[in-house]
Amino acid sequence: MKLKLFVHRLSQPSRAVLIFCKLNKIEFEEVQIDLxxxxxxxxxxxxxxxxxxxxxxxxxxxxKLFESHAILRFLACASPGVADHWYPADLFKRAEINxxxxxHHANLRHGSAGLVFHSKxxxxxxxxxxxxxxxxxxxxxxxxxxxxxxFWLKEEGQFLLGNSKPSIADLSLVCETMQLEALDEKVRxxxxxxxxxxxxxxxxxxxxxxxxxxxxxxxxxxxKDKLKEMESDE
Amino acid sequence: MKLKLFVHRLSQPSRAVLIFCKLNKIEFEEVQIDLxxxxxxxxxxxxxxxxxxxxxxxxxxxxKLFESHAILRFLACASPGVADHWYPADLFKRAEINxxxxxHHANLRHGSAGLVFHSKxxxxxxxxxxxxxxxxxxxxxxxxxxxxxxFWLKEEGQFLLGNSKPSIADLSLVCETMQLEALDEKVRxxxxxxxxxxxxxxxxxxxxxxxxxxxxxxxxxxxKDKLKEMESDE
Numbered sequence: 001m002k003l004k005l006f007v008h009r010l011s012q013p014s015r016a017v018l019i020f021c022k023l024n025k026i027e028f029e030e031v032q033i034d035l036x037x038x039x040x041x042x043x044x045x046x047x048x049x050x051x052x053x054x055x056x057x058x059x060x061x062x063x064k065l066f067e068s069h070a071i072l073r074f075l076a077c078a079s080p081g082v083a084d085h086w087y088p089a090d091l092f093k094r095a096e097i098n099x100x101x102x103x104h105h106a107n108l109r110h111g112s113a114g115l116v117f118h119s120k121x122x123x124x125x126x127x128x129x130x131x132x133x134x135x136x137x138x139x140x141x142x143x144x145x146x147x148x149x150x151f152w153l154k155e156e157g158q159f160l161l162g163n164s165k166p167s168i169a170d171l172s173l174v175c176e177t178m179q180l181e182a183l184d185e186k187v188r189x190x191x192x193x194x195x196x197x198x199x200x201x202x203x204x205x206x207x208x209x210x211x212x213x214x215x216x217x218x219x220x221x222x223x224k225d226k227l228k229e230m231e232s233d234e
Numbered sequence: 235m236k237l238k239l240f241v242h243r244l245s246q247p248s249r250a251v252l253i254f255c256k257l258n259k260i261e262f263e264e265v266q267i268d269l270x271x272x273x274x275x276x277x278x279x280x281x282x283x284x285x286x287x288x289x290x291x292x293x294x295x296x297x298k299l300f301e302s303h304a305i306l307r308f309l310a311c312a313s314p315g316v317a318d319h320w321y322p323a324d325l326f327k328r329a330e331i332n333x334x335x336x337x338h339h340a341n342l343r344h345g346s347a348g349l350v351f352h353s354k355x356x357x358x359x360x361x362x363x364x365x366x367x368x369x370x371x372x373x374x375x376x377x378x379x380x381x382x383x384x385f386w387l388k389e390e391g392q393f394l395l396g397n398s399k400p401s402i403a404d405l406s407l408v409c410e411t412m413q414l415e416a417l418d419e420k421v422r423x424x425x426x427x428x429x430x431x432x433x434x435x436x437x438x439x440x441x442x443x444x445x446x447x448x449x450x451x452x453x454x455x456x457x458k459d460k461l462k463e464m465e466s467d468e
Contacts, residue, residue, distance in 0.1 A: 050381070065330070067336035068336075074328075074329040074332070095304055105339030110340070147284070
């Protein structure tokens with residue numbers, strides 16, 4: 001299976017797919033689609049993903065797939081040697097992980113991606129910041145973090161659903177939470193400080209996925225420095 | 235397996251789960267959670283789904299699950315005798331269905347549920363209509379219907395992805411599209427008239443799933459009549 005991944009490391013779902021492949025020794029070619037240069041809008045990339053989003057993948061120059069959760073599920077099942085804890089074969093355990101992954105879209109993802117976009121990234125794309133949209137997304141994000149703290153993280157295990165090893169749900173949700181690094185430090189602290197279990201879970205997941213977690217997140221910290229610099233120049 | 239489904243037939247994902255079970259002869263007990271009476275907010279229902287949403291399910295008084303796509307995937311895999319076309323065992327075909335299901339959340343679902351809520355249901359729950367939010371959701375909905383027309387529906391088959399038989403993705407997305415019956419007729423026509431393939435796909439899916447599709451959607455048409463009556467009284 002010859003795998004091509006179309007990604008941008010500033011996209012949190014792209015990072016999740018890259019880390020998954022590296023951790024599981026799945027060979028792939030990484031094709032950078034630079035969102036800031038509009039490469040996702042090109043006619044060539046439309047042939048890969050008509051929704052113009054990253055990540056997307058292609059197998060053996062034929063089969064194409066997009067949506068990071070669909071990609072993670074596929075790779076976990078189709079790649080030999082991926083440990084069961086990532087996406088268990090047991091139907092009950094798998095169903096719970098699907099429940100987290102489906103919940104994610106309208107909750108943590110909607111809140112976090114929206115807040116970062118409306119408050120930080122829009123100006124980089126030449127768009128105005130939208131204070132009201134940012135505030136609405138922050139409300140969704142805040143409620144989502146509270147649900148992770150009070151429900152998805154159980155007492156017994158380090159990871160979501162009380163598991164002792166990470167699943168593709170931990171990977172997806174932690175990559176999303178990491179995106180908050182792009183926010184002003186005081187906003188990020190206001191959001192995460194009330195949630196001790198969430199902070200520990202992010203650290204535990206990061207530690208369980210080194211060295212790739214750090215390597216793939218490098219570009220996010222570069223963005224963070226760049227945003228700080230731009231703001232101190234104003 | 236003793237299955238309890240916690241549903242409200244005015245909720246489109248609830249309807250999808252109910253229709254799936256009836257079509258596939260999966261026995262269940264239907265527990266109505268009336269959203270208009272706030273029954274989803276009760277402490278009893280919090281024990282079933284701490285997110286306070288329907289549908290949710292319980293197996294043998296123990297295992298609990300929520301998020302309709304996670305429920306549909308689980309039931310398709312765990313129930314004996316469910317035909318393969320609903321959620322194929324082939325990893326490539328299954329991945330494509332997962333891609334539709336994941337795409338759905340931030341697109342058709344976000345647009346349709348948001349538009350119907352902000353323009354029609356909010357007043358029934360004692361909340362003000364939000365014209366700006368409704369307009370934003372209509373934009374997302376309109377773009378989503380265009381993508382179903384131009385990409386997800388292929389020439390060769392009646393159903394999504396060019397399939398000749400329906401999958402759980404057809405079921406979920408058609409139940410969402412049916413919710414537009416709650417809108418004013420002229421708004422619904424404005425949205426659906428440009429999309430001939432979408433209208434045919436809704437009809438084909440409905441016909442393939444009778445008599446249960448009609449039976450389970452009865453309450454939606456009652457709501458439609460009620461909304462019309464309320465408006466003609468104004």
